[in-house]
Amino acid sequence: MHSSPFISDVPVAEALQAWYDACTAAGCPDRVAADLVPLEDAAGRVTAEPVWATRSSPVSDVAAMDGIAVLARETHGATPTTPLHLGPESYVVVDTGDPMPDGFDAVVMREQVHYVGDDAEIRSAVPPYQHVRSIGEDISAGELLLPEGHRLRPVDLAAAAAAGATRVLVRRRPRVAVIPTGDEIVPIGSPVRRGEILDTNSLMLVAQAREVGCEAWATEIQPDDVERLSTAVREAAGSADLVIVIAGSSAGRDDYTARIVSELGVLAVHGVAVRPGHPVVLGAVDATPVVGVPGYPVSAALTFEIFVAPLLAALEGAAASQRPEVTARLARKLPSVVGMDDWVRVRLGSVGGQVVASPLPRGAGVLTSLVRADGLLLVPAGVEGHHAGEQVSVRLLRRLPEIERTIVAIGSHDLVIDVAATMLRGADPTLTLASSNVGSLGGLVALRDGLCHLAGSHLLHPATGEYTVPYLDEMMPERDLAVIRLVHRDQGLLVPPGNPLGITGLADLGERDLSYVNRQRGAGTRMLLDQELRRLEIDPATVSGYAREEPTHLAVAAAIAAGRADCGLGILAAARAFGLDFVPVAEEPYDLVVEASSLEDPLLAPLWELLKSADFHAEIAKLGGYNTTETGKRLR
Amino acid sequence: MHSSPFISDVPVAEALQAWYDACTAAGCPDRVAADLVPLEDAAGRVTAEPVWATRSSPVSDVAAMDGIAVLARETHGATPTTPLHLGPESYVVVDTGDPMPDGFDAVVMREQVHYVGDDAEIRSAVPPYQHVRSIGEDISAGELLLPEGHRLRPVDLAAAAAAGATRVLVRRRPRVAVIPTGDEIVPIGSPVRRGEILDTNSLMLVAQAREVGCEAWATEIQPDDVERLSTAVREAAGSADLVIVIAGSSAGRDDYTARIVSELGVLAVHGVAVRPGHPVVLGAVDATPVVGVPGYPVSAALTFEIFVAPLLAALEGAAASQRPEVTARLARKLPSVVGMDDWVRVRLGSVGGQVVASPLPRGAGVLTSLVRADGLLLVPAGVEGHHAGEQVSVRLLRRLPEIERTIVAIGSHDLVIDVAATMLRGADPTLTLASSNVGSLGGLVALRDGLCHLAGSHLLHPATGEYTVPYLDEMMPERDLAVIRLVHRDQGLLVPPGNPLGITGLADLGERDLSYVNRQRGAGTRMLLDQELRRLEIDPATVSGYAREEPTHLAVAAAIAAGRADCGLGILAAARAFGLDFVPVAEEPYDLVVEASSLEDPLLAPLWELLKSADFHAEIAKLGGYNTTETGKRLR
Structure with a gap:
């Protein structure tokens, strides 16, 4: 059998069935021993x-209470006013769990027995089998x-x-062998040279297999060499119940796996109508199922979830563990490609008594989208996507009670939010502060739409020169909102280490041919830039790179660190993270906007406490570039 | 400090707080290392x-596709009609994941490149950073x-x-030492003599501790000896982060634990307002938390869940895993004692699109109530109970998708139902057939009330001599019901091995002074008895034991095996289970009653298939006492 050079688009259910059929035909056992x-x-x-x-x-009738075993019919006539005395031959002291002595059929509780000499005095008659646990x-x-x-x-x-x-x-626990492949792949812990990629996938896949009850191991990393890889697959098939080959993420690399599987055994499927995970390879070698997972980490993780876990459960003869689902309101529009099952990672939060789902970045290379995800939203192949506000069904990756203990922050990013999240969690492991970074204006829109508990904002209002508050009157005049100052912080130009171009401030953008990296529209930092350019009478159209937008301070810093731009506006902490220099431009306030009722919400109470604590102020001071004089002050 | 001789009724939240405070005061660490x-x-x-x-x-900008790296501005002007040739100096072949070569800022996909000699021909211009994954x-x-x-x-x-x-x-994983105690407790695997009890609790508690991520072990079984038990607690406190002492279930035995804890350290709580689990002991010895769990197995398991698991999670600095909850309709009235949190085990099923909760037996000794439970219903101390049909919140012990794959059978018990459950599960591990035994009439009532998918019934209608069907017309004339024959089976008198009294049939009940063990009202077997007594002109009031009711065939057999009665009506399989003899009395049909629509329900389809299979008939034949001639026949 020859591998097809094309990747097909088999629907998931068909692909699974074709794989199972191929495994059966190839003599793979239905169940492990x-x-x-x-x-x-x-x-x-x-x-x-x-x-x-x-x-x-119990193996016999036993006493269900401490007390005395009696014959029920001998207790007839006992009342509080006419107590009855039982002689020593008419009762036996028993403890809970003792077998009922022969000839006795009820128990009187210890508390209801008074001893008069050797006699037991009781004050009420008992029915047969009272306080007796029956055999069986x-x-x-x-x-x-x-x-x-x-x-x-x-x-x-x-x-x-x-x-x-x-x-x-x-x-027996199913045995799973994981084979990492690729000339560019190096083991975790080794120094990474340019062009090399850490083998994080086998670490993850081995842990995933163990999590579902398997014995699992990773082999050595195999180079891109058909012969050596064939040998490795054969060896693994001989000792494991299922073999996972981690392909490189390229189509060419996948073909290696598909070709080897078809040459050594049966290739059932190459390419499934699912993303991430599209170029998956399903087949069998030497009566052992083999799966080729794509190299992008989200694809690898989801391929395990969608294809591998169900087969492993079947090998154990158990039902695959299905994730519970919850209905959630979609925070924003979610387009999806028709013809592909689309697995979207979402963050969940419970806001105003409703679960809200915010889609996370969808790239197959963005593993943190899975780390941060509270759930998976499957947009089936036949669906074009969902509208904002639509009710969708989400498979839970975290339990709902944990999600309900999550403060949802949407808005501008600041490291102080991360520090607050860390300190809140350190004090109370049940409390999570989850932040999504969509810029200041995006945060206020999310708050308006009931999608978050708080919006972090540093949005300059050009007409008044004030920050944030004037926008609230414009956007949500009827709402009772509170504004709490988080910090003042320095904004400045991030420049390469040592500031080789000697940049001194934003005025240089008008005078010199510098390449700039910008923030997206709606970001407070973008508003600040636009305001400053107006003040300096610089036409944005003349600023090289003005049109290239990055979504966070850290992404701006990364672009400069990668040499893609000479400078960009951002905060000191971002410069430090990438080892850049920082040219201060302005000090601005960064505020938290919440419903006024949130000031009384028990979920948020620990945050309001934290803002006043000296420990928190000390941690912020360590970051540099911040001023906590007004931290925690209510502005409105 | 001295232990109180009385068991108090501390509310759960107060008890936990008192325990945590006592642990802190006793120098117990907040977290493990x-x-x-x-x-x-x-x-x-x-x-x-x-x-x-x-x-x-990524650590640098990398190619996100296989293809060629280009400088975007050099691609301007390329269109399908005006292709552009890039010389070898103007492009670099890259694979997905390769770092972007210096001086290039976009990738053209392999599929869109044609080579003309060494030149790469492209047919469209590309924007900067196309198919490039950015650093970070x-x-x-x-x-x-x-x-x-x-x-x-x-x-x-x-x-x-x-x-x-x-x-x-x-x-570090918290270390948990479990100390079983009691003169009557013997290790699993040893022969059990009269009055001895297997140490199933340490097996369970060790497994519970491991399930929540701890290292756990059980010590040797300690006799009821204060000195030896004190030594064991001290030793365990020296090597573990938490010590569990399994007390006997009696108040006297618990006092041992309470007394030892108070003598060696601090006794915080003895007795909590919760059932099962009331006599729990909470304290600390040598800077180590100690908990005394009651000996009844359900109490032991729930004490772990309510008290131990949260403390272990706190020691790890994690949120305790909270069970998801579901809203369910209560199948029957549930009284509860005011003043005690009442943890009721329930079976769940999804019937007609609604989750239905049926309470299981509530005795603290009935471990199978926990084995069979799909959820826990907490009736708080301040609530008197719930009405039938009330919506209640249930903590899930099984996942909802599994519960939705459960066929709920309520009615008369027959071992053939167990055989069907076993064979269905063997063929499809996702399918569960869960049966509750409440007698034939109880089953029909449950079906009427929408609480089950099927009712097993063998209810004789005295006026017509027919089984089951006439009741449907009386009870549910407007409903479209189907009746499917499961089996014919022999009913007979269960008698001790060898039939020492030489019982020959029901007529003996009128002629001799035999003690009888009866089934509950509404049971088909009870109807059969009453019908036969009428036919034989025997007055039930003259039958000794007529008033003592047992809920199942097996319970009747158990009562006879325990010597509590001379005979009782039941099926052959029950006699065999307890090694009894069987005196046949009648052959009767046992039928399954369902909504007619259930014949088309995919959930039940495998059951209807099974009834026709030769394998199923062969398994039934092995039980003895059954006739499968009409098995699977639709009667109505």
Whole structure:
């Protein structure tokens, strides 16, 4: 069989079915073998046969209370006014759990017995079987205790033991071999030279396989050499129940995997109508399923979730763990390509009693989109996308109670927000402050639309020279909003280390041929630049690079560090992060805008406390470029 | 300090706070120590400090596609009709992920390049930075990647590696020592003599502790000896971060733990207003938290969930994992004691698009109530209970998608239902058939009220001599119901092994002084008995034991096996489970009643298939006492 040179667009369900069929045809086992293991080692394993009780629990009638065992009919006539004395032959002292002595059928609680000499005095008659646990009350011998294909939990182990088991037949953990490939890939911990890429994917895939209960390991990194890679795949197929080959992300590199799989065994699918994850390779070699995952990290992670995890669950004979779903309101418009299942990472927050989903960056290379994601939104192949405000169903990556303990901040980015997030979490691990960086104006729009708890803003109002507050009157005159000062901070020009061009300020943009890197429209920093250019009477059209927009301070710093621009406006902390020099231009306030009611919201209370704390001010001071004189002050 | 001889009723939140305060006062550390561990060993561990990026990803601008790197401004003018030739000095071939060569700022995809000799021909102009991933697109050096107190997932490890980390500072796994106590407790696997109890609790508690990420072990079983137990607690406190003492379930036994804790350290709480779990002991010894859990298995499991798990999470500096909740309709009335938090185990099913919760047996000794539970319903101390049909909030023990793949059967119990459940699950691990045994009439009522998918019934209609169908016309005349025959089965008298009293049939109940064990009203077997007694002209009032009701065939068998009765009506399989003899009395049909629409419901389709399969008939034949001639036949 020959590999096709083209990547096809097989729908996901079809691709999975074709893979399963190919595996069956290639002689791959349906299930991994089963082992009889002691109960204490069986937690998390999957039963390979039903567990039937061989023993009842309790094994006999037992006392359910501390007290005395009596014969119920001998207690007739006892009342508070006519107490009854039972002689020593008519009762037996019992503790909870003791077998009922022969000839007795009820228990009188210790607290209701008074001893008069050797006699027990009782003050009420009792019915038969009072405070007696019947044989088999919990488990009857012969009953079905646990089904086949059940992942064993702690209570299951205890019940199985009570039902007479000491060992259970469970599936062996599936073994997963991960083969990283590529001449440019180097192990984590080695020095990375230009053009080399760290092997973060095998670290992740091995951990993903272990998380779903497998034994997993990564082989050595294989160079782009068909022969060596073929040998590695064969070896792995001989020792594992499933082989993952991490291809480079290029089509050419994937073809290696597809070609090797088709030469050594059966290639079922090359290319699925899903993104990220499109160039996935599915097949079988030597009666072992093989999957080629794309090299982009988000693609690799999602390929595991969509294709590998279900097959591993099937090998264990268990249901694949499905993520719970939640209905959320989409924070903004989400276009999607028709013909492809589109897996969009989203942040979730509970604002005003409703769950809100904000899409994260969609690039397959942006692993942090998955780190920051609270959920996955699948836009199916047949859907063109969603409108802002639409109700969508999101698969949860975090649990809802955690999401409900998340303060959602949308707006301008500032490292002080990160510091606050860190300190809040350090004091209370249940509290998360999650920030999305869309610029000051974007944050105010999100607040207006009920998509966040707070908006970080440093938006200069040119007509008044004031910051932020005038915009609130324009955008949301009817809303009762509060504005809390976070900090004053220095804005300045970020320039390469040592400031080789000797840049002294924004006036240089009008006088010299400097290339500039800009922030997006709606960003406070962009407003500041435009205001300053007007003041300096510089025409933006004459500024080289004015049209190139970056979404954050750090992205501006990165562009300058990469040599793509000579300067850009930003904050000192961003310059420090990339080892750049900083030419101060202005001091500006950075404020938090919230609904006035949020000042009383228990979720946000720790934040308001934090703003007043000396520890917080000290941490900000360490960053440099900030002034905390007015931190925590309510401006409106 | 002396222990109080009384068990108090401290509300849960107060008890937890008192325990935390006592631990702090006793010098217990707030957090376990932190270790720097390699990323590959860090999955599931909790960060002890935030992870800040020390490296950007990508580390430089890189090609995002396979193709050629070009200088965008040199491509101006290229169109499909006026292709442009770039000489070898004007382009560089790049693969995805390659660093952008100096002096080039855009990539043209491989598919859009034609080579003419050494020249590259392109047919459209490209903007700067097309198909270029910017330095820091994923991660910018200096940004906050992961907060403190974050449990590391596979993607986090990969992102941390990409951000320059090779090791992370994480909390050590908390160490938990479990001390089983009691003269009557014997290890799992040992022969159990009369009055002895298997140590299933330490197996469960150790597994629970491991499930939440701890290192855990059980010590030897300690006898009821204050001195030896004191030594064991001290030793455990010296090597563990938390000590669990499993008390016997009696008040007297608990006092041992409370007394020891107060003598060796600080006793904070003895007795909490929660059930199951009331007599819990909370304190600290030698700067180590100690908890005494009650011996009843459900109490032990819930005490772990309510008290131990949150403290262990706090020691790791993480948020305790909170169970997701779902709103469900309560299947029947649920009374509850005021003044106690009441944790009720419930089965869940999705019937007619609504989640329905059926309370399970509430005894603290019924561990299978927890095994079978899909959720926990907390009835708070201030609430008297709930009405049938009320909407309640349930904490999920299974995921909702699994619950939605559950066929809910309520009605009469028959082992053939268990066999069907086993075979359905064996063929499809995602499919569960969950049955609750409430008798035939109870099942029909549940079906009427929309609480189940199917009702198992063998309800004799005395006036017509027919089974089940006449009741449907009486109870639900307006409903479109289908009746499917499951089996015919033998009913008979269960009698002790060897039938020592020589019982020959129900007529003996009228002629001899036999003690009988009955089924509850509404059970088909009870209807059969009453019908037969009428036919034989036996007055029920003369039958000894007629008033004692058991809920299942197996419970009847258990009562006879325990010597509490001479005989009872039931099925052969129940006799076999308890090694009893069986005196046949009648053959009766056992049918499944469903909404007619259920015959087309994809969820139930595998069941209808199964009823027709020869394998299923063969399995039933193995049970004995069944006839499958009409199995699967639709009667109505």
